[in-house]
Amino acid sequence: MNDTLVAFAVLAWLAYLASRLLARHHLPELVAFLIVGALLGPSGPPAINLIDEPSLIALRPVTEVALAVLMFVIGERVSVRALRAARWTLTTGVVQFALSAVAVFWVTSRLGADRPVALVLGALAGAGAPMTIAHIVSSVRARGSYPTGIVGTHAVSDALATTTFAAVLPIAVVLSDEAADVGGAVLDFVQLGIGGAVLGLLGGWFISRLGFQIETSGELLLFVLVHIVIGWTIAGWLDISLPLAALVAGATAATVSPQAFSVRLFRTIKTIEQPLYLLFFALAGASIHLSDVPKVGLVGVAYIVVRVAAKIVGGLGGGLVGGLGWRRSLRLGVNLTPQAGVAVGLAVIASERLGDPGAEAATVVLGAVVLFELVGPLLVARDLRGWSSSEDENGAAPEEFELPHRVLVAAPVPVELPEWLIDQAARWRSSLVVLMPGERDEPHAVKIGELCGSRDVDFEFRSLRNESFTGAVVRSRSQHHADLVVLFSQRPPTGASRLVLLPSERIARQLPVPVLNFPLSPDIVDEADEAPRQRRLPWQGTGRGE
Template sequence: MELHLFLYLAALFASAYAVKVLTSAIKVPEVTGYVLLGVILGISVIRLLNEEILTALSPLSTVALGIIAFLIGSELRFDVIRRLGMSILSIVVLECLAAFGVVFAGVYLIIGADLNTSLLLAAVASATAPAATVAVIRQYKAKGTLTSTILAVVGIDDAVALIIYVFVEGFVAANLTGATLSGGHMLGKAVLSLLMAGGIGLVAGFLYVAVLRRVKNNDWITLLLAAAIFGLLGISEILHVSELLSIMVFGMIVANASPVLSKKSEGILGSLTPIFLAAFFILGGAHLNLGLISRIGLLGLVYFAARALGKIGGATLGAIIGRAPKKIRGLIGLSLLPQVGVALALALAISKQFTNPRFGPAGHDLATVIINVLLFTTIITEIIGPLLTRFALGKAGEIHSHDQDTK
């Protein structure tokens, strides 16, 4: 298979080029086209990208998440966050909690799913993946108050969602084994995970700036930037902490400690971003198994609808409470639906955790249900989400590219 891996990559990127031409012509976000292309090339249709190939190409998705995390972190400038004020915090907290609450109520009360399944689905629902949103913002060169707010929200969202997940995971694990776990223990575990992820990003950021502050040659910056991102990905995996959070903190430190170096770093990654983003979304779409749709049924539909309601409603309420500008109150929620990346990472963590023999058949069945629901619903969110994000940015007047539709 290794002998032909480059041919698969050639086919993938040639197809991505065709999709980019087509989506540009019909004025649709290219992310949507990439996901649909992945579904066609993947395990459900022509199977060019089968399970073996997807496993071999999975490092591309990991690197893409690292690049996305750095780009988000570079937008988290303290002066911008101060200007936006408390509205950011209220939006993040309420959209996460509302998604959790509405999904739990829908799955547990309406569908009648068991408590463990309902809690884990609700926990994963609180996460918002930044990849699709960042891709749309970059495609349409969006800039403005709404754009800055969106980037800040999807960046901080990861930390809040992680806290929720750690609590729920501990409760469900204790519930399945009959053990007792104190709230203090779960809180300590969540805080430790966040501090470790943020700490390694913090150290890497200051070291990066200290070494490169006076360097003008982009070749030197490119080498150390690659070392930092790959290093953080590896260390985060070894420590079992969020690589998104660690690299986001790294990007934030660089942006605030040395804006000039941050701009150069963004420019370097800008030339690589189209390659990795295309691969990320195509490979994500390729994982969808259409044969599982009948098994997911009503559970998947209720999960999707409840999560959308919680995200949009919670973000809107948070913007109102935080006294955000009018256009943010009416549009911010539309940009928070995508979930591929963070949610799938949590789903894989659930699968790894609860398929452990100590949880028995109940744990295995629980993991199977969770990952099947998320594989189906993430495809929907990656198709609809970019369209809604583009609509929101256009409505706010923050799209500044030739692809902008007449409003």
């Protein structure tokens, strides 16, 4: 085992160095992970073979857990909120999947493929590569609903592929010449298609209900990882599709959780996203069998060509139906061509359940995956590089943001809040929680209450007593479930070199919600041991002489 870990450490180090070299040439680092893994894996040149088959088998549990964590994160892209924000994600996912499945089945059947082989190829043709696309979106820093929607479309494709494969597997068994167990194939359908969804629903709901009570990010991350490992164990016992279960769990947690907690939950998990991408894709590259590419034959070539054509046509049709716009819809199909992960896992299942027909279908799929994974990311990165949220087909804002329901306003000294802030809260129909020194009946609190009352804004005053300002803000944000935090705090001295973070900077790092800071001039903020008194903000004058 020690030799396996040392070999993986060397593989990861070389993959990271290669990714940095490719990044200088504006190429996605994912390609470096795959190439280095393929060269150093069992199918690479014998002279530099580093990872052998036994090592891959020994590291499989680590790879599967990494896959589950990444699929859980991707589940956020197919939550009810995400699908509402980008309606074309669902329509495109369904249209291109159906077109790919039907077209590949029909063409491969016409070219002489056996019915069981054509059924498996049709079911797997629509599968995508959500983790590949998510990593590319992150690496090229693409922003907006279009890149996010592409990841969601791939996730929808994988969910449909898993359930469709589970449904056609018993039919393929009946049509196969192999003397297979039909009852076992039906059980596979229940386990793959239904068991994964049920496990994901229960797991996502459980994480949402209990995780909401956890305050620190480190504990929340530990909580999620522990339960994903438990889910991996249950999936192994019951032969449930782990990728589908993790995807459904992420979508469920993002849907049933309050918006603020959902943002915090997935932001916390994403802190370990990059190491998991390197781990998963480096080992995935080592699992690639380059020798499978020449074996695909005429059926394999037809699979590749028809799948690409169906993705482009389906992306165009689904995008137009979903209101994306014809220009983006036309380019969308190319971004749907990468394939990995779920397709590979299902192809292996087919080879185990169907004998020779399954092995033939698996050879075609695995050979095509090598091509789609090495070429597809380059095309996607080229299309998405430089994409920002300001770009939109119709010139409208591409993303929909929920307005804050509750705003926490905090200051370490008593201040008069600007009227524009209260006016904005009235436009948002948000309630205000004000945290600052003093009591509810003191003049500054009374004036804030009068302004809020005149604008019909719900107002609650919380007294800041003898405790850390940072700790009080973090605790109050969690206690009142604020969606936005507005601070009035000290600004750093001009030109000063600082080794210690200001309270506003520490707060912004700890909170999962947006934090706006309006700095006060140094002469407005008293020393900590000075009795607090009412202060005016910079736009209200210096306040001297009061």
